[in-house]
Amino acid sequence: MSEEDWKINTKNLHQIQEVLYEVCGIHLTDTRQTMMQNRINILRKGSTCKSITSIDELLVLVKTNQQVRQTFINSFTTNKTDLFRESYHFSDMLNRTLLPLLRSNSNIKIFCSASSSGEEPYSIAATCLYAKSLYKSSSNIKIIATDIDTHMLELARKGEYILDPRLNKLPDWINIEQYFDITKKMSNGVLQLKVRNALKNLVTFQQLNLFNKSYPFSSGEFDMIFCRNVLIYFKPKDQESILTKLHNVLKIGGTLYLGHSEDILRLSPYFDRLGNKTFVKNSESLISIL
Numbered sequence: 001m002s003e004e005d006w007k008i009n010t011k012n013l014h015q016i017q018e019v020l021y022e023v024c025g026i027h028l029t030d031t032r033q034t035m036m037q038n039r040i041n042i043l044r045k046g047s048t049c050k051s052i053t054s055i056d057e058l059l060v061l062v063k064t065n066q067q068v069r070q071t072f073i074n075s076f077t078t079n080k081t082d083l084f085r086e087s088y089h090f091s092d093m094l095n096r097t098l099l100p101l102l103r104s105n106s107n108i109k110i111f112c113s114a115s116s117s118g119e120e121p122y123s124i125a126a127t128c129l130y131a132k133s134l135y136k137s138s139s140n141i142k143i144i145a146t147d148i149d150t151h152m153l154e155l156a157r158k159g160e161y162i163l164d165p166r167l168n169k170l171p172d173w174i175n176i177e178q179y180f181d182i183t184k185k186m187s188n189g190v191l192q193l194k195v196r197n198a199l200k201n202l203v204t205f206q207q208l209n210l211f212n213k214s215y216p217f218s219s220g221e222f223d224m225i226f227c228r229n230v231l232i233y234f235k236p237k238d239q240e241s242i243l244t245k246l247h248n249v250l251k252i253g254g255t256l257y258l259g260h261s262e263d264i265l266r267l268s269p270y271f272d273r274l275g276n277k278t279f280v281k282n283s284e285s286l287i288s289i290l
Contacts, residue, residue, distance in 0.1 A: 005054035006044055008037050012055045016040075019059050024073050024148055025211025027235045036076075043075040070150055077149040078233065081116040082168050083161065084123045086228065088276045089257045090171060093127050094134075097224055097255045102137035111222045111249065113210060114230035115145035118156030118203075122195050124226065125202040126179045144217075146208035153205050159195030164188075210234075210242050217249040225250050228277075229259035236265065243267050250281045 008016065013033055020026050028036060043049055044058075048071040052058050061068040084090055101108050108128070112121040121143050128141045147153050161180075163170075166189065170176065176191075179199055184192035208215065210230065225246050231239045239262075247270055250256060258264070258277040271279035 005056075006040060008033060008040065008055065012059070015059055016055070019062055020072075020076055023062065023069055024076075024209055025235075025238050026076060026233050027238070028076070039075045043071065046071060074149045074151050077147075077152070079116040079149065079152050080229070081119045083119045083163065084168075084170055084174075085120065086260060086277075087169075087171060089226070089228075089278065090123060090127045092255075092257075092274070092276070092278055093124070093224070094131050094173075098128065098131045099135065101223060102131055102135040102139050105138045108139050108141045108224075109222050110141070110143045111217070111225045111246075112143060112145040113208070113225060113227045113246065115147045115152070115156055115205065116149070117152050117161075118145070118159055118195070118205070119161065120226060120228070121145035121156070121203045121205075122159060122179075122199050125199040126174060128202065129179070129198060130173060141202055143203045144222075145203050145205050147205075148207065148209045150207060153207060156205050159200060161193045161195075163191045163193055165191070210245075211238065215245050215249060219248055220251045220254075221249050222254060223251055224255045224257070226257045227259075227262075228257055229262070231262045232259065240265050240267065247271075247281060247283075252281050252283070254281050255279065256281065 013030065013036070016036060017028055020028060040055065044052065048067055049058065052061065058068070058072070062072045063069070098108070110124055112124060115121050124143055132139060132141065145156065147156070176182070176193070179196055180193040181196055182191050183194050211234070227242070227246055231242060234242065243264055244267065246256060247267060256264070256271065256279045258279070260277060262277065264271055264279055270281065270283040272282050273279055
């Protein structure tokens with residue numbers, strides 16, 4: 001095995017792009033070659049790919065070996081997240097979306113479609129529990145949290161995090177020890193946290209590729225959907241396909257939260273815009289945009 005066999009050239013740059021798109025829909029441009037080389041270098045040193053001798057062999061196995069394929073996908077996913085990231089969405093949940101549901105003691109179901117290492121679904125769960133207590137509700141709450149990256153899902157189920165309150169400001173209402181066990185306090189104020197069962201019991205983690213042709217959910221199943229900072233990794237036509245599927249599993253009057261640099265594109269007629277990338281479904285019809 002030589003280093004040259006693992007160096008990305010123009011030919012296998014395009015092969016990697018094509019295979020990655022084929023297996024999970026992620027679209028990387030030619031300008032991401034350095035990042036791709038770094039990911040390949042890490043991937044080849046892992047236990048799954050130790051016996052593979054070249055990029056060419058790797059790409060063949062990605063198509064024929066499920067374990068290698070999943071390792072390949074895990075290597076190319078980006079997992080940047082924090083507790084209560086883009087906090088205005090959690091304020092909107094607390095003050096608008098949850099209020100009528102909790103006051104009527106309705107059952108609530110939420111879809112977190114790119115859960116990464118779990119900070120987002122646990123932030124959703126904490127907001128729900130606080131609001132449930134605030135509004136003295138008996139609502140049953142269920143959160144389905146999905147990701148394509150199996151390693152991230154393992155981390156999410158563990159629910160162990162490092163929090164620097166100086167860099168990651170939490171909402172004023174949260175009592176951190178009500179939702180997390182503080183397993184260590186460091187001299188610089190940084191905390192090691194472990195999610196408490198009160199939050200874990202609300203969240204079910206499962207693998208899902210948003211690029212799939214269909215999702216294992218019913219029409220109008222969810223009151224809220226979080227799909228934040230993941231659409232940016234797909235081509236515009238695939239973003240619209242994903243948004244269509246999300247629209248179809250969201251209840252009429254339900255809320256879709258997108259990331260700060262994302263939009264609903266041609267689905268604009270089917271949603272009311274509330275600002276801060278918050279959208280309310282206004283159409284009963286199932287739509288199909290290919």
